[in-house]
Amino acid sequence: MPTLLEIQQAVGRSIVEGDDALAARYVVAEGLPPEARLGIYRNNFIGTLTAALKLCYPAIHRLVGAEFFEGAAHIFIAAEPPRRADLDAYGEGFAQFLTGFPPAGALPYLAGVARLEWAVNRALHAPDVEPLDLSRLGAIAAAAHGRVAFRPHPSVSLIEADYPVDTVWRAVLAQDDDAMAAIDPGAGPVRLLVERRDTGVEVTRLDAPAWRFATALCASRPLQTAIEVAPEVDNATLLAEHLTAGRFIGFERVCGPITSGPNS
Amino acid sequence: MSARVAPITAERGSVPREAGIGLRFPHHHAILDERPRVAWLEVHTENYLGGGTPLSYLEAIRGDYPIALHGVGLSLGSAEGLDLDHLDRVRRTVERIAPALVSEHLSWSIAEGRYLADLLPLPMTEEALGIVCRHVDQTQTVLRRQILVENASSYLRWRYSTIPEWEFLAAVAHRTGCGILCDVNNIYVSACNHGWNPSIYLAALPPAAIGEIHLAGHSVRQLEGGRLLRVDDHGSRVIREVWELYAEALARFGPVPTLIEWDTNLPTLAVLIDEAARAAALLDRACQRIADADAA
Numbered sequence: 414m415p416t417l418l419e420i421q422q423a424v425g426r427s428i429v430e431g432d433d434a435l436a437a438r439y440v441v442a443e444g445l446p447p448e449a450r451l452g453i454y455r456n457n458f459i460g461t462l463t464a465a466l467k468l469c470y471p472a473i474h475r476l477v478g479a480e481f482f483e484g485a486a487h488i489f490i491a492a493e494p495p496r497r498a499d500l501d502a503y504g505e506g507f508a509q510f511l512t513g514f515p516p517a518g519a520l521p522y523l524a525g526v527a528r529l530e531w532a533v534n535r536a537l538h539a540p541d542v543e544p545l546d547l548s549r550l551g552a553i554a555a556a557a558h559g560r561v562a563f564r565p566h567p568s569v570s571l572i573e574a575d576y577p578v579d580t581v582w583r584a585v586l587a588q589d590d591d592a593m594a595a596i597d598p599g600a601g602p603v604r605l606l607v608e609r610r611d612t613g614v615e616v617t618r619l620d621a622p623a624w625r626f627a628t629a630l631c632a633s634r635p636l637q638t639a640i641e642v643a644p645e646v647d648n649a650t651l652l653a654e655h656l657t658a659g660r661f662i663g664f665e666r667v668c669g670p671i672t673s674g675p676n677s
Numbered sequence: 678m679s680a681r682v683a684p685i686t687a688e689r690g691s692v693p694r695e696a697g698i699g700l701r702f703p704h705h706h707a708i709l710d711e712r713p714r715v716a717w718l719e720v721h722t723e724n725y726l727g728g729g730t731p732l733s734y735l736e737a738i739r740g741d742y743p744i745a746l747h748g749v750g751l752s753l754g755s756a757e758g759l760d761l762d763h764l765d766r767v768r769r770t771v772e773r774i775a776p777a778l779v780s781e782h783l784s785w786s787i788a789e790g791r792y793l794a795d796l797l798p799l800p801m802t803e804e805a806l807g808i809v810c811r812h813v814d815q816t817q818t819v820l821r822r823q824i825l826v827e828n829a830s831s832y833l834r835w836r837y838s839t840i841p842e843w844e845f846l847a848a849v850a851h852r853t854g855c856g857i858l859c860d861v862n863n864i865y866v867s868a869c870n871h872g873w874n875p876s877i878y879l880a881a882l883p884p885a886a887i888g889e890i891h892l893a894g895h896s897v898r899q900l901e902g903g904r905l906l907r908v909d910d911h912g913s914r915v916i917r918e919v920w921e922l923y924a925e926a927l928a929r930f931g932p933v934p935t936l937i938e939w940d941t942n943l944p945t946l947a948v949l950i951d952e953a954a955r956a957a958a959l960l961d962r963a964c965q966r967i968a969d970a971d972a973a
Binding site: 414415416417418420421422425428429439440441443444445447449450451453458461462494496497498499500501502536537538539540541568609613614 | 723724726727728729730731732733749750751752754755756757760762763766785786787788789790791792793794795797799800802804805808832833835836837900902904908
């Protein structure tokens with residue numbers, strides 16, 4: 414008699430990989446072939462996860478249509494089944510998957526829109542964490558400000574895309590065909606800040622230096638480094654904006670030499 | 678493991694012995710804005726494990742309605758052990774919402790760390806019984822409260838099962854002190870799919886352990902050869918046979934908090950409230966029977 418672990422591993426392979434050989438031997442063969450009974454659970458698995466992806470990626474679903482979306486989702490689900498039971502956290506790899514999915518090649522902005530939708534999903538479901546208490550910063554001597562490295566709020570994402578994916582995303586979700594038609598895919602790259610505010614999830618465009626500054630800060634690089642990678646910005650004003658918007662939840666003082674090289 | 682008596686009856690107070698409805702996202706706004714008369718609400722725990730928008734909705738209504746958290750992802754029957762990170766996320770949500778009831782399923786969903794997104798049936802063996810009881814104990818210890826364990830619908834049976842499902846569920850309650858969430862629709866679906874007698878199922882469950890009843894609609898699929906398979910899709914009204922079985926359950930268990938579940942083809946809130954009213958009428962009759970018996 415197989416152990417429970419052996420049965421469950423066989424059923425997992427039946428459901429995810431479609432390999433029924435072992436699992437079918439464990440099922441009572443009565444009325445309906447074991448493979449058909451296992452197939453009910455496989456269909457539920459694919460159906461539930463496809464629905465979860467559709468909830469997370471509504472703009473992708475509208476852009477490519479139901480048939481394309483479901484086909485892509487099925488391949489993605491088999492390749493990257495969920496590792497957690499809360500499906501709000503499922504589907505992070507979908508944008509990367511679309512990048513390497515040949516049928517998606519005709520829509521070069523697709524992966525960028527998917528990355529934006531994942532950031533929006535992340536902002537929606539991020540834990541509620543109190544923003545940094547600004548009085549704590551006051552205790553740091555001015556000479557040491559450059560050594561402050563912030564911890565970003567978990568709802569914040571910074572995205573860079575080669576296409577105006579925010580415009581595409583808004584037009585698709587609003588089902589605004591005129592706005593869709595007016596989109597110039599060649600309009601160049603966009604740099605976005607995605608976050609949850611009291612009023613809901615916000616997607617804001619930043620210019621290149623402001624985006625580099627915010628990205629360095631949210632990567633917990635020291636303030637001095639963030640200033641060095643974006644020397645042209647009014648860093649005091651931008652920092653004040655980030656702080657009052659509650660985009661940081663804590664900070665550390667970095668010891669040792671500070672470099673402005675790429676993230677290690 | 679020593680036997681403990683389930684103290685459910687005393688704890689029923691926090692959720693009224695009335696009919697509530699399962700709350701799904703599309704009805705959040707209607708509940709918030711209209712505050713309809715509903716005795717209590719139940720949500721899927723896994724939809725509120727993060728933070729932010731979903732959880733803030735729940736916090737906004739929990740002052741006005743008793744809330745039950747109904748888990749679908751803990752996988753109490755997984756031989757590889759509970760996902761402790763998941764259990765910890767559940768603990769945080771339970772602490773924040775302070776729900777009147779917390780429940781999970783007699784099933785498994787995780788193998789080799791992969792979540793199979795369904796409530797899979799267990800082989801009804803002594804080995805599986807030991808594993809489920811260990812995980813129920815572990816969950817009740819981490820959450821520092823009693824949980825209810827629900828019978829799931831199933832579409833297959835394992836060749837190695839030696840214990841009838843109803844005895845298995847009663848044994849879990851007896852050994853761990855957990856309560857039972859008796860899903861009357863699931864009993865009906867599984868009984869039809871496997872040729873069980875649903876009355877025998879109900880009769881095997883200890884009345885004092887029943888903390889909640891679920892009701893839902895299901896669909897019927899015609900298979901090759903004319904056989905029928907009943908599928909628990911929570912996508913329609915409760916059928917007559919399940920209402921009859923519910924009346925039988927109330928006659929056995931007395932009035933128990935009852936919930937209308939609806940997940941696919943979600944109708945308007947008014948339809949859910951109407952289904953709850955039907956359950957409430959049967960609950961009233963069960964209460965009346967007790968009052969009559971006391972008076973006699």
